[in-house]
Amino acid sequence: MQTHTTPHATFGTTSGTPSKPPVTLLGLGDMGTALARSWLAAGHPLTVWNRTPAKAGPLVDEGARKTATAAGALESAAGPVILCLLDDASVGETLEAADLHGKDLINLTTSTPDQARRRARWAQERGARFLDGGIMAVPPMIGRPETGGYVLYSGDHALFERHRETLEVPAGARFVGADPGHAALHDVALLSAMTGMFAGLTHAFALVAPEKDLDRAGLATLLTEWLGAMAGAAHGMAAQLESGDYTEGVTSNLAMMTAANAALLATAQEQHVDPRLLAPYMELMSRRVAQGYGDEGSAGLVGLLGGE
Ligand code: FVH
Numbered sequence: 001m002q003t004h005t006t007p008h009a010t011f012g013t014t015s016g017t018p019s020k021p022p023v024t025l026l027g028l029g030d031m032g033t034a035l036a037r038s039w040l041a042a043g044h045p046l047t048v049w050n051r052t053p054a055k056a057g058p059l060v061d062e063g064a065r066k067t068a069t070a071a072g073a074l075e076s077a078a079g080p081v082i083l084c085l086l087d088d089a090s091v092g093e094t095l096e097a098a099d100l101h102g103k104d105l106i107n108l109t110t111s112t113p114d115q116a117r118r119r120a121r122w123a124q125e126r127g128a129r130f131l132d133g134g135i136m137a138v139p140p141m142i143g144r145p146e147t148g149g150y151v152l153y154s155g156d157h158a159l160f161e162r163h164r165e166t167l168e169v170p171a172g173a174r175f176v177g178a179d180p181g182h183a184a185l186h187d188v189a190l191l192s193a194m195t196g197m198f199a200g201l202t203h204a205f206a207l208v209a210p211e212k213d214l215d216r217a218g219l220a221t222l223l224t225e226w227l228g229a230m231a232g233a234a235h236g237m238a239a240q241l242e243s244g245d246y247t248e249g250v251t252s253n254l255a256m257m258t259a260a261n262a263a264l265l266a267t268a269q270e271q272h273v274d275p276r277l278l279a280p281y282m283e284l285m286s287r288r289v290a291q292g293y294g295d296e297g298s299a300g301l302v303g304l305l306g307g308e
Contacts, residue, residue: 025084035170087110103129108151145171
């Protein structure tokens with residue numbers, strides 16, 4: 001067996017065929033287990049650790065090696081060390097006693113942007129390289145590229161490139177910037193937009209609730225098509241926020257949309273639906289129109305929420 005050694009990884013070869021880089025994975029919850037299976041299926045030597053050791057059993061049967069401690073997993077790690085734990089506090093607890101010097105840490109644990117930045121500094125102070133990731137997939141999507149799942153990464157770009165092929169095994173890999181907080185920020189931005197969409201769907205289905213003979217599956221098809229068509233508005237908003245001209249390319253202005261809100265609210269009343277999910281957004285629209293910006297699109301509402 002030949003061995004080609006780089007400062008960061010050891011790749012063995014058998015009969016001239018390079019073997020896959022080894023992966024170390026800490027955390028075998030639903031997501032960690034799905035990640036583990038994808039690397040095993042792709043032929044990566046896999047070392048796993050989990051706080052509750054029994055969860056490693058089935059993976060060991062499938063070819064993984066398990067360690068008794070997280071520190072032990074780090075000690076033997078010759079490739080990327082993936083963290084997929086509950087939250088940032090559990091990452092701190094898990095790595096407390098480990099020697100991180102010279103290790104490549106890739107943290108897929110959900111964190112806030114500030115937690116990710118602090119964790120990156122913390123890891124670097126201990127001699128590790130650090131990349132943060134936000135998973136835009138649920139466990140059944142892992143290892144199935146056709147489902148469109150991906151992971152957002154930010155931080156050490158060279159580290160991302162070094163392990164890119166390995167990272168692309170469970171899901172697509174998208175690098176969103178050198179700031180280690182930006183993967184988490186993108187992750188939360190996407191989830192926040194999704195929350196708004198779910199609020200809209202909830203209101204829409206509440207509106208039709210009294211109509212016993214209405215075809216809900218048919219409505220679902222219409223909703224899917226309509227929301228898909230409207231989602232492209234994100235590009236218009238981004239362009240307006242970049243240029244500072246919130247009237248640029250506006251096809252449906254705030255004055256018109258605010259007037260149309262009256263029909264939305266009156267229909268909610270007719271159908272005995274509480275408009276609480278729509279009201280805060282409509283209040284922002286009315287406020288911006290009252291400020292004299294009725295000819296704008298929605299980008300002007302961003303400033304009303306603060307964050308600048
Ligand atoms: N599952 C999902 O749909 C989402 C999709 C988007 C991304 N999230 C994030 O991924 C992280 C892990 O999620 P998970 O689904 O694997 O979560 P659980 O099944 O609850 O497993 C949690 C693991 O964390 C371990 N753990 C918890 N606390 C500690 C601690 N103090 N010290 C060490 N390990 C800890 C837990 O161990 P155990 O309970 O089995 O002993 C599990 O391995 C997460 O950030 C999601 O937001 C998933």
